Every structure is written in C-alpha cells, then in structure tokens.
Amino acid sequence: MTASTTALGDLIEIDERTVLVLGQGLDIGHDQPDVANALVHRAGDTLVLVDTGVTTVFRTALREAADRIGPWSRALVLTTHGHPDHVGNNDLADELGVPVEHYVPAPDLDQMRDPAAYWVRSFERIAGVTPLPAPPPLTAGKVVSLFRPMRPFGATTRTYEERPLERIRLGSLRFTGWTFADGAVRVLRSQGHCAGHVIVHLRDCGVLHLSDEGNGACGAMADADQLKIQTVLGSVARLFEEGEASLLTDGHTFAVRRGAQVVSYLDGLLGQATALQAAALGLTRENSGIRPSAFTTRYAESLAELEVGGANPNAMFTAMMAVNQLRELGLRPQSGDVDAPWSRPPLQNPA
Template structure:
C-alpha cells in the first residue's frame, strides 16, 4: 500500500493494511510524518501562513479540530508501515520525465518524488497499463511542479548530473544512520562530508528528509527515527 502524502483524507485508515489477511507492505513519505502525527498543528500552521489572504475562521484551531475529528479514529500507521526514504533512492525515467524515487514489483510500480502538494508528496506510475496517478499533485497552494525543458541537451546533461548526485548521496546517508538507533548531527556531518568527497558530489544534510528527528532542543542533540505511533 502506497500513501501519496500525509493529509488526513489520505491516511486515516492506513492501518487496514494489517487486516488484509495477506503479507502486506505499507509506505509513507518521511517529510509528511509530523503532520500525520499531529494533523491539527499542521493545519493551524498552514492557515496562519495565508491569514489575511483568504477568509478563514479566527482563531482557526477550533474549526480545524472539528474537521480533523471527522476522520477519527486517525490511524496513519500500521505494523508494516515504513517510509519510502528507508529504501535506496533510484533514478527513474518515464518518457521525457526524469526524476528520483523508488520502484516496486520489479519496476512495474514507480513512485516518484514530486512535492508539489505537500513536502513529501509522491506520484505513482503503473508501467504496464500506462497510468500515472497524480493524487493531489495539482491541487494545492504550490500547484503542480514544472519540469525542466528536456529539449535542451545542456539542460538534460545538467539534470542528469544532479540526479546522479542525489541517488549517490541518499544511500550514503542511509548507510551512515543505519548502524545505530540514533546519530549526532556533528558526527554525522563529518562522516557525510567525507563520504561526499569520496563520491565527488555535494548536498545538504539529509537527516530530516530521511525521517529522523532531534531528540531534544540541544544544539547537537542526537537524531533518531521516531516510532510510528498513531495519534491518540
């Protein structure tokens, strides 16, 4: 079961994957974990960003709590839930579209990172029947993502280089965080920089994108992957 993003109307019954009676796998995008754990806080922040631009209830929190309550019990996580980001990142090409993501069923199902609706939004390509499931990609304040002009050979070469860096760095980051349950940013950054130099590429610190979160507010607090517990 593939969750495209963390909004409440897409995740409330995710735990049903545990009740299918057959071996099941369930994946969710790591950048959306926080809103899946606390939908009210997520929507309050979202409404505050557009306050004064659109007619909204004031304060928004009571109305948001009522809307979120419509999706109770909220169970975005099941026993089999994992994040896509726990899998090695792959380069994916569909026609002129180039991107990164993950493949399932021997490549018959392709999950591409798009992030045009939420921070973790993905779209799903079903290769054999030629269907591209956009979910809510074009429905949101960010709109649909705009692709690079692939007609330009220079643009294609540049984009391919960026994708090579991304697909090289993400498995390297996974390797550095998978040895223990927690990692300190200072130690991780040193090892990650060293590994980046070995690969001849560069990139930002990806701890949050991998689904890890700091264990406290201290400057060099250790980061770890929080357990996927359903909201109360």
C-alpha cells in the same frame, strides 16, 4: 460517470486488475470530510493500494475493490502524501491477511502524527485575510475532527526514504524515486502539493496517478512548491505524448482521462497557472503595500473570471492560494501584524 452522479466508494473499473475507488468533496458546513480517490491494482500476485482515503464507507469500498481484482498473495500499500483525506485507513494494511509492505513519505511524518498543528499553521497564515469560523487552533481542530477514523500508521509502516533512492527512466525523462513489484510499480518524487508528495506509475495498465499535484492553478498549502507542481504537470504531459502512460487518475476529480485528452488537460492546468499569475501580477503593480485581505478579494474575482477551478473550492482555500501567490510574485509582509501590507523588498541595501 461524472462528479454529479458519483457517490463515496463508487468503483470505476479500468481493467480486470485495476479499479479507481471514488472519494467525495469537502463540505465543512455539513461536517463532510473530503475523501481522496484511491487506486486498487494487482501486479502479478501483489495487491497494490495507492492511498486509503478515510471513513468506514470508503474502507469497505477498498476491500470490495481488492476482492474484485484478486487473487493476490501479498500486498503493497503506497501513501502519496500525508493529508488526512489520503491516510485515514492506512491500518487496513494490517488486516489483509498476507505479507504486506506499507510506505509513506518521510517529509510528511510530522503532519501525519499531528495533523492539527499542520492545519493551525495553514490557518494562521490567513487569519485576518478572510473570515475564519473560529481562531486558527479551533478551526484546525474542527477540520481535523471530520476525518474519522484516522489511522495513518500500521504495524508495517515504513518511509520510502528507508529504501535506496533509484534513478528511474521513463521515455526521455528521468526521475528519482522507488520501484516495486519487479518494476511494475514506480513511485516518483514530485513534492509540489506538499513536502513529501509522490506520484505513482503502474507500468502494466499504463495508469499514472497524479494524486493531488493537479489540484489547482496555485498550490494552497504552506509547504506547497509552485515550481515543482508546474514541473511535474509538464513532465507527466510528456510521458503521455511519448506513450509511456495512457490513463491519468488523480485524487479529486472523479474521472479516468485517456491519451491525448490528458495532454490537453495538463496543458490547461499550466495555462491556468500562468494566466492566474499574470492576473495577480496586475493586482500588485503598485508597490506601496498590498493588504492580503484586499488582494484575496480581487484574486477570487480573477479565479472566477478565468474559470479557474481546483479541489474543494472555498473561501479559506482561496485565501491560502492568494497568500502563496503573493509570495510567488516576490512580495513579503512588512510586519508580523494581522493583514499587514506586503511589498517587494528593496533590491539594494540602504546606504
């Protein structure tokens, strides 16, 4: 099954107790929200939902997948991060009819409560850098309005951080996070794609769900951490090399990757990140002032030349990546003006 032949809510059966529910890409021009893939798994008598996507169509598909892998007598709903395409159906936890726990990352609570403000911040960073369909508040409102219904919280919602933090050993690697279902479900802190991001390891079926940590060579969001993204990609590759995981799923590529294919894929993402940063460095050799708008145009050309992809490619996300790339290279805006030049700060204080 490939992206060109999938439809929202299609199911990929991984084994008799694990199903990947497929989402869809973003198409703002046609009022189509992106919907993140979700994992549905049974660990003993516990139903595990990793993300809930958005839209009523996807909600129905989640229920179908949950029925397919039954029976179960309790439920665990895990949110990988707070973006709207992952959390819209979180109140499904209240409708499962069994004892349920639902956890979300504490650093993402603000954006879950007020997603419009989060996206205003994102779009204000690129105002004047690339054409926006409207001023940042209106553009953010338009984007957020696509994600309906939006119910990120339920009666049982708690934060992961209310639980004691655990040291988790997988092969030669050490993580911090939380375990559930007698260790069959491991939630590992990654926090690269956005401030609260986690990834999920399902011990019994060997699935590692990367969610959105592999969305592209450069994180686009204002709270993205490029080092953490690259670190988690390297760590996950090591888990596959050591046989601690055998299947990779994520939030926005509509596939299940296996074994050695995973290591090659992750190495490719890291290779794209270094190649793109090298290209960006070449575009900023002159330190007389780099205007983000001009840099973004040339940065987009580099993306095409390097055949670097990512989830939901469009001009706004490219501009968001470009601004993050400038900051990653050590440049800073010379003023608060729209499209003000960026340069490297002097290394010595003026006399």
